[in-house]
Amino acid sequence: MKRLSVQDRLALNKFQLDEEPHIAINKALCRQCAEKPCTFVCPAALYAWNGDDISFDHAGCLECGTCRVACTKKAVSWNYPRGAFGISFRYG
Amino acid sequence: MSDDKFDCIIVGTGPAGSAAAYELARRGLEVALVEKGDRPGCKNMTGGRLYCHSLRQIIPDFWEEAPVERRVEKEELCFLTERGAVTLTLDNEALGEESARSYTVLRADFDAWLAGKAEEAGAMIVTGIRVDDLLWSGDRVCGIKAGEDEIFSDVVIAADGVNSLLARKAGLRGELRPEHVAVGVKSVIALPKKIVEDRFCLRENTGAARLFVGACTKGVPGGGFLYTNKESLSLGLVFNVASLVKAGVSVAEAVEDFKFHPVIQPFVEGGEVVEYSAHLVPEAGLAMKPVLFTGGMLVAGDAAGFVLNTGYIVRGMDFAVTSGALAARAVMAAKEKGDFSAATLKIYGDFLRQSHVFRDLETYKNVPDLLEEPDLYTTFPTLAVDILTDLFKVKGDPPERVRKLVMRHLNRKKSFLKLVKTCWKGARSL
Numbered sequence: 001m002k003r004l005s006v007q008d009r010l011a012l013n014k015f016q017l018d019e020e021p022h023i024a025i026n027k028a029l030c031r032q033c034a035e036k037p038c039t040f041v042c043p044a045a046l047y048a049w050n051g052d053d054i055s056f057d058h059a060g061c062l063e064c065g066t067c068r069v070a071c072t073k074k075a076v077s078w079n080y081p082r083g084a085f086g087i088s089f090r091y092g
Numbered sequence: 093m094s095d096d097k098f099d100c101i102i103v104g105t106g107p108a109g110s111a112a113a114y115e116l117a118r119r120g121l122e123v124a125l126v127e128k129g130d131r132p133g134c135k136n137m138t139g140g141r142l143y144c145h146s147l148r149q150i151i152p153d154f155w156e157e158a159p160v161e162r163r164v165e166k167e168e169l170c171f172l173t174e175r176g177a178v179t180l181t182l183d184n185e186a187l188g189e190e191s192a193r194s195y196t197v198l199r200a201d202f203d204a205w206l207a208g209k210a211e212e213a214g215a216m217i218v219t220g221i222r223v224d225d226l227l228w229s230g231d232r233v234c235g236i237k238a239g240e241d242e243i244f245s246d247v248v249i250a251a252d253g254v255n256s257l258l259a260r261k262a263g264l265r266g267e268l269r270p271e272h273v274a275v276g277v278k279s280v281i282a283l284p285k286k287i288v289e290d291r292f293c294l295r296e297n298t299g300a301a302r303l304f305v306g307a308c309t310k311g312v313p314g315g316g317f318l319y320t321n322k323e324s325l326s327l328g329l330v331f332n333v334a335s336l337v338k339a340g341v342s343v344a345e346a347v348e349d350f351k352f353h354p355v356i357q358p359f360v361e362g363g364e365v366v367e368y369s370a371h372l373v374p375e376a377g378l379a380m381k382p383v384l385f386t387g388g389m390l391v392a393g394d395a396a397g398f399v400l401n402t403g404y405i406v407r408g409m410d411f412a413v414t415s416g417a418l419a420a421r422a423v424m425a426a427k428e429k430g431d432f433s434a435a436t437l438k439i440y441g442d443f444l445r446q447s448h449v450f451r452d453l454e455t456y457k458n459v460p461d462l463l464e465e466p467d468l469y470t471t472f473p474t475l476a477v478d479i480l481t482d483l484f485k486v487k488g489d490p491p492e493r494v495r496k497l498v499m500r501h502l503n504r505k506k507s508f509l510k511l512v513k514t515c516w517k518g519a520r521s522l
Contacts (some may be wrong), residue, residue, distance in 0.1 A: 001363050006344040009279070009368035016130070028459040037337040042101050043370035044279040064136065065255040066275040069268045069372065072127040079257070083238070084130040084220035084414065091324070091367045092137040092199030092279040 006045040010060040018085035021058040023067070023080070029053040029075035037070040063087050098245040099122045100423050101236055102363065102448070103258055105132035107409045109251030111150060113210035113418035115121030115461050116423060123215040125207060126236065126242065128222040133203025137369040139276040139317050139328050140203070140406040141301055143194045145514050146413040146448075151209065158205050159197035160210055161321035163188045164298025166292065169404055171473035172306035172316070177355040178476040188298065196299050196319045196326070198280070203309045223252070226261055232387030233262060246432045248389045249419050251412075251493050254372045256395035257261040264381030264391060267295025272332035272376035274314055277347045280362035285323050291359055292320050303404060306473030313464050315403075318359065325360060327351065330373060332464070373408070376451045376460050384439040384444070390419040400452055402459050402522060411449050418443040458521040465517070467510045475507050
């Protein structure tokens with residue numbers, strides 16, 4: 001059995017990408033954050049610290065809400081994607 | 093529909109929402125069941141199974157027609173170290189008795205079926221609509237707002253899941269706290285039916301449910317699960333979010349590492365991952381319970397935090413069904429009175445207190461605290477695996493008496509003391 005990167009795994013899912021991001025990050029707060037939990041708690045690994053900034057891509061979001069709960073700075077403004085957009089589980 | 097208004101709008105097509113819609117619709121109420129996904133069930137996933145007792149009260153013998161996966165007749169609890177495991181296995185057909193059975197399910201199909209039952213009963217299903225806000229008339233909720241659209245009703249049932257944005261908008265609940273929730277992550281791994289049955293020693297249509305405690309969560313309170321579906325396995329991990337943040341463990345990596353654990357790998361070998369999903373799990377029981385009603389609104393299912401994890405049993409869907417059905421009962425009582433104020437709807441709280449929902453959560457209310465014991469995930473699985481490994485290993489060395497062997501391990505790192513302490517705590521919590 002082959003090890004799958006998180007991108008490989010996300011590629012197996014059915015998404016209807018909403019061009020309008022459903023999550024907004026207050027990056028100024030991220031710069032003050034020491035732990036940056038978003039970079040390891042997100043099951044889709046959509047958050048990364050590039051040295052200066054948090055990079056985030058809402059495409060691939062599994063809509064679990066973990067980032068919002070784990071963020072110690074309350075920098076994540078979170079909603080579901082608009083109706084009919086986002087993840088669509090075929091198995092669940 | 094009288095005055096362009098529904099009797100009840102239900103938000104969310106999980107088991108809570110669909111059970112409520114089914115109960116109301118079949119009694120002739122005008123019901124709208126609103127789902128943000130493009131079809132019912134498509135936003136839902138589970139790392140558990142469906143205990144049938146509550147749904148069979150509403151739809152007797154539902155398993156005859158519902159898309160369930162396998163009837164669980166093999167329960168396993170596995171204590172895991174980095175390389176080894178001690179597993180308890182219970183095989184018993186009695187687990188499959190009608191009054192107590194449980195099924196593994198895949199939610200996309202199962203939830204769509206249950207929503208379909210509500211639709212058959214007369215509920216109107218509206219998909220692809222994200223509810224953005226509630227409509228108010230004074231201190232009473234009187235409908236929902238989705239984009240520019242407004243839909244009115246006597247009552248709204250928020251069955252919109254663990255993140256329940258509606259319960260927050262209504263001021264019934266604050267932000268979720270990291271110590272109160274866990275993140276569950278799952279891979280569905282396709283395998284031929286015969287291989288699933290052979291690998292788990294199962295008869296046709298019966299299934300196995302295996303829970304893991306130990307190294308899989310890398311010291312973080314939580315656990316692993318492996319369920320057999322008809323032609324796939326559900327494999328995944330659950331982490332308490334507050335502990336996860338402290339530990340700095342990468343969820344996406346840990347869940348893939350789990351697949352390659354020497355105890356797991358033979359089960360999944362040759363399988364094809366077909367889906368990767370994640371969800372928050374409310375795990376603090378009554379400690380995280382929101383206010384369950386206000387004028388014109390009720391909260392049910394995950395949105396109300398109705399999940400019970402005892403460490404060996406994980407239940408949520410059966411609570412969802414019961415709370416949805418009881419919310420429906422409360423709506424009917426309010427309709428009879430023609431009064432949808434908080435004073436009338438508080439009967440929902442009474443119904444819940446008389447039901448298994450509160451009884452079960454109350455009985456196990458100290459378990460979340462027990463499950464935070466770090467030794468459960470490190471010291472104890474290691475102890476079990478090491479003692480049994482030394483017991484079974486034959487190297488030709490001078491023999492060690494069993495009692496001495498056991499005490500040698502128990503004396504390591506104050507293990508004995510920790511074990512006694514945790515057993516005592518466990519005995520009081522469970």
